[in-house]
Amino acid sequence: MGFLTGKKIVVMGVANKRSIAWGCAQAITEQGGEVIYTYQNDRMKKSLEKMLNGDEFLVECDVADDDSIKNAFDQIKDYAGQINGVVHAVAFADKDDLQGNVSDISRKGYSLAQDISSYSLIAVTHYAKPLLAEGSGIVTLTYFGSQRAVPNYNMMGIAKASLEAAVRYLATEFAQDQVHVNAISAGAVKTLAVTGVKDYNKLIQLSQERTADEVSVTTNEIGNVCAFLVSPLASGVIGETIFVDKGVHLS
Numbered sequence: 001m002g003f004l005t006g007k008k009i010v011v012m013g014v015a016n017k018r019s020i021a022w023g024c025a026q027a028i029t030e031q032g033g034e035v036i037y038t039y040q041n042d043r044m045k046k047s048l049e050k051m052l053n054g055d056e057f058l059v060e061c062d063v064a065d066d067d068s069i070k071n072a073f074d075q076i077k078d079y080a081g082q083i084n085g086v087v088h089a090v091a092f093a094d095k096d097d098l099q100g101n102v103s104d105i106s107r108k109g110y111s112l113a114q115d116i117s118s119y120s121l122i123a124v125t126h127y128a129k130p131l132l133a134e135g136s137g138i139v140t141l142t143y144f145g146s147q148r149a150v151p152n153y154n155m156m157g158i159a160k161a162s163l164e165a166a167v168r169y170l171a172t173e174f175a176q177d178q179v180h181v182n183a184i185s186a187g188a189v190k191t192l193a194v195t196g197v198k199d200y201n202k203l204i205q206l207s208q209e210r211t212a213d214e215v216s217v218t219t220n221e222i223g224n225v226c227a228f229l230v231s232p233l234a235s236g237v238i239g240e241t242i243f244v245d246k247g248v249h250l251s
């Protein structure tokens with residue numbers, strides 16, 4: 001028995017075992033929750049299927065496409081009826097916009113990153129809203145580059161600032177239905193997404209050196225906080241961005 005026993009949580013964004021979403025899914029399962037997985041495309045589906053035991057409910061959800069999001073939550077409704085939480089661990093920006101000058105970012109690159117990395121939370125909450133039981137939690141993933149000018153994080157830093165603002169507004173709206181919305185600002189972890197940032201090894205190394213004990217945060221540690229934040233235990237935490245970075249943001 002854990003604090004998520006009997007709860008059904010949608011986890012979006014597992015690409016492989018290094019994914020932060022996978023750390024979240026593991027922690028939710030450890031607390032007795034059932035994870036409903038969404039995946040971006042067939043390639044991600046294949047990867048996910050290799051990691052699971054075959055009993056889980058999986059559904060395609062490309063957050064760039066409203067019909068795909070609607071269809072995913074329709075299928076989730078048919079399967080589960082109600083859900084108790086959503087973990088949004090999805091982001092994308094063009095490689096060109098994760099290096100060089102911010103003043104060179106194109107309108108197209110800006111829109112793409114904002115669409116997938118920030119607007120998608122709004123679109124997902126729109127379709128998830130009718131399914132969310134009282135006491136549900138929604139969690140998204142952000143990074144310190146929203147507040148500081150981290151070398152090469154560029155476009156994603158701008159998108160994460162927008163995402164964090166969206167969390168505050170959505171949190172105010174959803175709290176009226178007893179649903180809490182929050183963000184985790186995770187420390188740097190070597191995942192597929194991070195490798196898009198130029199010199200990402202430097203970013204990870206710098207982050208590790210700035211932790212309180214020089215040991216980087218793990219996806220397990222991020223997942224544990226996520227499990228708490230989607231649960232009813234976090235009903236008093238509304239619109240927060242909680243650092244899970246082993247203290248990197250302190251220095």
Ligand SMILES: NC(=O)c1ccc[n+]([C@@H]2O[C@H](COP(=O)([O-])OP(=O)(O)OC[C@H]3O[C@@H](n4cnc5c(N)ncnc54)[C@H](O)[C@@H]3O)[C@@H](O)[C@H]2O)c1
Nearest residue numbers: 013015019020040062063090091141143188189191192193
């Ligand atoms: N890795 C880090 O250091 C770090 C730090 C802080 C925050 N984050 C954030 O954590 C979240 C998860 O990223 P990650 O680092 O685990 O990397 P990851 O590459 O494992 O996960 C990113 C996921 O986004 C999904 N995605 C991209 N475009 C999509 C689309 N159109 N539709 C549906 N899904 C789509 C990918 O399929 C993938 O599963 C992201 O929001 C990322 O910005 C990462």
